[in-house]
Amino acid sequence: MSTTTRGRAERRPSITDVAKRAGVSVGTVSNVLNRPDQVSDATRDRVLVAIEELQFVRNASARQLRAGTIQTVGAIVLDIANPFFTEVARGVEDRLAADEYTLMLSSSDEDPEREARYLRLFEEHGVQGVMVTPSAGSLDTLLALRDRGIDVVLLDTTSPVDDISSVAVDDVRGGALAIEHLVSLGHTRIAFINGPLTIKQCQDRREGVLSALADAGLEPAEALVEITIGSLNADGGEAGINELFALPGDRPTALFCVNDLTALGALRALRAHGVAIPGEMAVVGYDDVVFASMLTVPLTSVRQPTHQLGWTAADLLLRQRSEGASFLHQRVQFQPELVVRGSSDPSA
Amino acid sequence: MSTTTRGRAERRPSITDVAKRAGVSVGTVSNVLNRPDQVSDATRDRVLVAIEELQFVRNASARQLRAGTIQTVGAIVLDIANPFFTEVARGVEDRLAADEYTLMLSSSDEDPEREARYLRLFEEHGVQGVMVTPSAGSLDTLLALRDRGIDVVLLDTTSPVDDISSVAVDDVRGGALAIEHLVSLGHTRIAFINGPLTIKQCQDRREGVLSALADAGLEPAEALVEITIGSLNADGGEAGINELFALPGDRPTALFCVNDLTALGALRALRAHGVAIPGEMAVVGYDDVVFASMLTVPLTSVRQPTHQLGWTAADLLLRQRSEGASFLHQRVQFQPELVVRGSSDPSA
């Protein structure tokens, strides 16, 4: 295909090079690229030939510098390796594609510093808006970002302020659903493997856990064994179980994991410890990821509308952008749903 | 934190605004940002105060335009939602971080057009190199890219040409491992749910399948039932099984799926059809993803060194960059490993 090889050191051809080669002005080349119908057929062809010969590729930096903005938004999720977030991201992409926006996707790995770094990177690159699953304390940063003209929508968490929109699932209800279910099965001593409370989802689910316990007349101090892990993945879940089993006192008969990835690791560790599920330990996860129903013991889980979550967040962001000052900020909240399977209920 | 609100329409402050406010020249502001020790303490403080007051954020486009290049490489994988690729991406990131490079990650979804679009996007943005799991026919594009000074490393596929490096796992061997295993268990009629042969991995694994059958003295026409699916995920696997069950003739007693996600869907469909595993159908997957060992019937799978795959690809890319013309292109190939579990071998 290409016969001319350009050495590493040579600089890539610019619009000026194309113009020279085609014997036209830079303005005309730009017109060929952006308003082809304003150029005569003969000239357009000459320019296109020159572009082809020089293997010209537009310089996005120069373009953006002049334009000032790009049709791009950024998204920062907690963990790109978690199927829950990839499904959410897919929802975001689907909505963005309709308006020809591009997505810059990053994972904060639940680290506020990484989150801040990516936010800055996005801003430096001139994105029009960001969707963030924020860590605690980043609200000020986000408000400042908004004040600098970059639209912000919170993803998978409810906005604490009125002038930033959010799309979330009722995590308090979700946590309560899990515990109500376990309590209804007769469990009175329940382990809860949770992430750090700096993550809003963890905090909310915990609140649901506590309120459900209270509703059931159970005292958290006796009924609940809380284990806090550092990362919400399979390794974290495994570590959580090992920590639980190292504790003195009565072992709980039920376990609620803050997400399915964690539950997967917990199940792995429980198996290693030779614990029967749900006989000796009933287990409930959260997210209902694709493999939850297919595990050795199918996992009871709290399901969330992932694709819709992402789609709606992107939709809010784009509408905020287009409607400007008339846009009404809103907190969209979806309801979670408990899917009962064998890991908690032998009859399921 | 921020008290001054900037309206949407106002343009963001530039280095010139900062300079004016601090009563210095733009050169000095730039020095504060890039060579702080060349500026006196008093001046530096004045500038930093101005930056804080104006909420100044560097404009990445202007920066890159001047610099000509950025410490960024792009990667395009087949499916970001596949745990295999997220693990590979993690390996890439880990290597890049050491040299303070950033990663732009995209998923081609096995679509050559999407792949081409992202390649162009990366190029326009001035990345220094790309790692690609290419689709068929994109070699010319990649060679041209390389000729334009952008380093290319093929990811998870062996390079067909001597002057482009690649990092891969021996997929032919992997396919053979799976079949040898099934044959050794006595299976003589095997279904193979594979993706389109335009995907090199699918083609290679198939080659391994055929060679292993030949070695076992089996005739593919009789011993092998090939099902081709469009997307290598759980839905594809489910569709594959439904297609298989709609076929006339003897039903195979074993199944090899081109990856674990596909196997997951296949298992789901097999369960729906009430098929006993491995009794009526032995199943082998590929990738040994995190949940493979935890399924209802633990999945026999071909394991690949994911993290190392990504790490090595990034390492080659960076070394190619730094060593320049003296760099020797190479094809790195890792060996896969069969992990036998209950889905194929009841005694496992």
Next chain:
DNA sequence: TGAGGTCTGTGAATCGATTCACTACGCTGC
């Protein structure tokens, strides 16, 4: 006293694409 050196800071030139006021040309119609 002045040559030479160090330390700070200056500001014009640069990167490449886009835009827009303007020119040139050809054509129509009176």
Next chain:
DNA sequence: GCAGCGTAGTGAATCGATTCACAGACCTCA
């Protein structure tokens, strides 16, 4: 014969950060 108009194409100005040759201030030492 020329005003008026539309079409095609021009090229200087612009976006914002970086760089670099240079200037000014101040000090040292012969």
